[in-house]
Amino acid sequence: MHRTDLIAIGELAARTGVAVSAIRFYEAKGLIEALRSGGGQRRFLRADIRRVSFILIAQQLGLSLEEIAAELAQLPAQRTPNAADWTRISTDLRARIDARIAALERTRELLDQCIGCGCLSLKKCGLYNRGDKAAQRGAGPRYLLGDRAGEIAEVG
């Protein structure tokens, strides 16, 4: 159990469901690292399956690759991460899930008020006065939420 602990990129891809090209991309972005075979092919540790899985979960929570890289940076660089290491950073993830759920529940409550009054006027019901950063994924309108919130969207 030394040679066989190393897997090729194709196997890592198959094990995680991520495309080979995506794995190379993640490596380029510093989210994972690879050893090299004599001929220059990437060789991953089995532990990297876990690492890639983490990336996938974090992405579903709306983290950018950069943010995910920051989380992963908390793992030990020298040794293979153990259960305690993973528990620590998975707990971070759990907190994010909690925050996300709380934000959605707030949105739901406010939307219910809006449905109730049929207004959707947003100033009255305050649907935007929230600063829900987690939801601020991708491009999207740049200066909604935060900076200008509170002086926004008054119908009439």
Next chain:
Amino acid sequence: MHRTDLIAIGELAARTGVAVSAIRFYEAKGLIEALRSGGGQRRFLRADIRRVSFILIAQQLGLSLEEIAAELAQLPAQRTPNAADWTRISTDLRARIDARIAALERTRELLDQCIGCGCLSLKKCGLYNRGDKAAQRGAGPRYLLGDRAGEIAEVG
């Protein structure tokens, strides 16, 4: 109250917190429509403030502009949407929020199991066997979730 019911693009932008360029972009994508002044400038109805607000809320829930366009298409084209119209499509949104929350709660539960056993092995805990489409925003790994789920990410 006939002329004054029309607002310029700058005012719509100011009222919603969305950039003028984004409003033009939404129009190009068919999410909103504009009348034109004699000189060719866009003129919006006050009701469009509500429409843009809806776009913003829906975006926060992870809907793509295309999906949002589909929702908005349910509004009456002829007359200005009334409270009942908005209530109907806001209710759709509420259902999506509920689904999203439920999905996150499932993820949280599964992650807790993973933290518990320190595994993150995903096959055992089934963190991916979910088909959480709502989370599938942006680019992301194409063939995770759905198609190949269930045969994914077994550590070891």
Next chain:
DNA sequence: TTGCAATCTCAAGTCAGGTTTAGATCAAGT
């Protein structure tokens, strides 16, 4: 040892969701 799939690198392409730029025109206050 030959053959073919898997890998490699590097550059370019894709898609969503906008923003920026340029040069021209409109509209409103004085």
Next chain:
DNA sequence: ACTTGATCTAAACCTGACTTGAGATTGCAA
């Protein structure tokens, strides 16, 4: 009438997250 800010169009550019393509090399298997 004049000026100045708001708007117009079209096209180019941007970021994030990958994918695709081309041409060369590697590695396992028969």
